[in-house]
Amino acid sequence: MHRRHFILSAAALGAAQPLWAAATVKAGPKAALIVVDVQNCFVDGGTLPVKGGAEVVPVINKLAGGFENIVITQDWHTPGHASFASSHPGKKPFETTQLSYGTQVLWPDHCVQGSEDASLLKDLKLPKAQVIVRKGFHQHVDSYSAFQEADRKTGTGLGGYLKERGIKTVFVTGLATDFCVAWTAIDARKAGFETYVIEDATRAIDLNGSLAKAWKDMQAKGVKRIQSQDMAAA
Numbered sequence: 099m100h101r102r103h104f105i106l107s108a109a110a111l112g113a114a115q116p117l118w119a120a121a122t123v124k125a126g127p128k129a130a131l132i133v134v135d136v137q138n139c140f141v142d143g144g145t146l147p148v149k150g151g152a153e154v155v156p157v158i159n160k161l162a163g164g165f166e167n168i169v170i171t172q173d174w175h176t177p178g179h180a181s182f183a184s185s186h187p188g189k190k191p192f193e194t195t196q197l198s199y200g201t202q203v204l205w206p207d208h209c210v211q212g213s214e215d216a217s218l219l220k221d222l223k224l225p226k227a228q229v230i231v232r233k234g235f236h237q238h239v240d241s242y243s244a245f246q247e248a249d250r251k252t253g254t255g256l257g258g259y260l261k262e263r264g265i266k267t268v269f270v271t272g273l274a275t276d277f278c279v280a281w282t283a284i285d286a287r288k289a290g291f292e293t294y295v296i297e298d299a300t301r302a303i304d305l306n307g308s309l310a311k312a313w314k315d316m317q318a319k320g321v322k323r324i325q326s327q328d329m330a331a332a
């Protein structure tokens with residue numbers, strides 16, 4: 099196929115943003131890499147494994163070299179957390195229930211505070227990471243987003259931290275694309291940051307079409323979808 103035709107049809111299919119025009123995206127000193135939930139719970143052998151989850155590690159490690167600012171997030175639940183199916187008699191994982199703030203997907207017990215399951219993957223090499231945001235630690239409120247809990251009221255403080263550090267742009271990576279990555283990216287836009295999701299540095303759960311919906315929602319909010327190869331070399 100002629101290259102031009104390929105590019106046009108890729109755009110028509112709603113693939114990655116048309117970044118061939120701008121050859122590369124540069125991180126710069128006012129950008130932060132956000133590494134979402136790359137924890138044992140979300141990879142093979144964990145309590146809520148995301149298919150191919152561990153594959154993001156080498157991609158993120160390589161990207162990290164190009165950033166002066168790195169933030170890590172960690173899902174960090176109390177035992178018996180409201181997002182666990184086991185806390186709701188008669189409910190099974192991946193069903194939904196109504197909590198005080200709306201519909202909540204119910205998950206297997208995962209990422210319990212202080213457990214090995216909740217630890218970051220040991221192969222993740224982020225020596226420059228400056229802050230770890232732990233989320234989902236309120237017993238009755240989940241938090242997919244690194245910026246705001248699922249009640250859509252309680253802030254985590256990350257927006258203020260990044261602003262005080264002079265950050266203008268964030269690049270979101272990690273697990274899972276259609277939940278914590280998407281919610282983090284959408285809230286980053288809401289907080290006023292230019293926001294990119296680096297697709298090949300994420301993996302998805304894709305529950306009942308959640309991945310396609312997440313990309314649609316992110317793109318509607320102005321989140322830019324790129325690949326790690328679109329980033330300028332460090």
Ligand SMILES: [Zn+2]
Nearest residue numbers: 173181209234
């Ligand atoms: Zn969780």
